[in-house]
Amino acid sequence: MDLSIFVGPLVGGLLVGVASALMLLGLGRIAGISGIFAGALWPAGGSDDDRRIDLSFLAGLLAGGLVLLWAMPSAFPTEWPRSLPMMAAAGFLVGFGTRLGCGCTSGHGVCGVSRLAPRSIVATVTFVATGMITVTLVRVLGGAA
Amino acid sequence: MKFAVAFVSGLVFALGLGIGGMLLPQKVLGFLDVLGAWDPALVGVMGGGIAVMAVAWRVFARLPRPLCESRVCVPDRNRPVDARLVLGAVIFGVGWGLGGYCPGPSIVSLVTLAPPVLVHAASMAVGVVAYHLVWRVAEAAKAASSDAAVADG
Known part of the structure; x- marks a missing residue:
């Protein structure tokens, strides 16, 4: 595998980490974007x-x-793989789900997992798994509707 | 000062998402498409973030208090896992896989004024408000039913 594909994401991730560290050390807060x-x-x-x-x-x-x-x-992006109705449904589920589950990719996925918080590990495994299932179903069931 | 720290944190966070590729829904969906043409690159974003934060938590444990704030506002690490958490994560994951945006990228991408992002972010706000309204109704129902129980007793 060409490892260079990881360079951009890793640099981006380090910046995300620095930003989150700034919130934690500076303000004693979690950089959880859904909560903010x-x-x-x-x-x-x-x-x-x-x-x-x-x-x-x-x-x-x-x-x-x-x-x-x-x-x-x-x-x-200049184009989107999904239709506007799908984006509307997606946004609603993201807003509702992250409140019910108290966090998203930033609060649970980065801030929580990095302190080995059991809730965040369970949440992250769960939303990555259902995200993968959803993408697979959309692809198999025919697309971008 | 506090507000400047929060502003700079948000700014750096957005740059990280952009450089990391998280603002490209096609790439995010490719990362989630493990059974298709899987693109693992975005593992790096979470990995990089976790690596820095793992160090930050150790530093944080040694600080008497946050540098620019008198109190700490961090959730208890050992709160129990409950059904609500899991159900919320299930719903969030479905939304993430449908649209390719989690909350941060959706908000950052608002600056493009592109209709798919405007629709996504507005719906996300509706979802947050809907949650609070449902929660308020549920709390009221709970209070009403415990009143009824007292009355019955």
Whole structure:
């Protein structure tokens, strides 16, 4: 196998790790994006400061997106493998599921797994598995509908 | 200062997702397509993130408190696994496999204003709000049924 395919992802992953470490060591928080997104959208019991930190992080995500758009436009796709109705269903399930399960690829997959938290390991194995099953079913059942 | 730290963290996070290839749904779906033309490259993103964070957790354990904050807001590592967690992860995984976006990439990609991303991120917000509404109804029902139990008793 050509190992060079792992270089970009690994560099990206190290940056994701540095960003998450900054949140943890600087602010004593988990860089869990689904939780931060939900906290900004629907503050449930957090203080004003909590909400401002969530909003600052989200603003940073968008600023990073703008930097990529300018410096590395190839980071974004020009076409999508799925139809708009499928994207709508997908987004809803991601939003609902990450709240019910208390986290996503960042909070469970990176922050939780790296401290060997049993909940995060179970969640990560589960969502990767159902993601794989879903992709396989969509492919077998005929596509991008 | 706190807000600047959160902003910079979000910015670096977005750059990592972009450089790592996580903003390309086709690539994410290829990573999840283990029985098809599997593209394992994105293992590197999670691996790189976990490697840095494994060190960060060790450093964190030695800090008296976070550098820019007086209190710690980190969940208990040993909370038990419950059905809710597993069901949530099942649903999230289906959504991830359907669209190829997890929450971070969906939000970062909003800057492109591309319709598939706008639809995905808006639906994600609807999903979050729906969860909170369902949860509120469930809590109210639970309170009502325990009231009823008291009344029956």
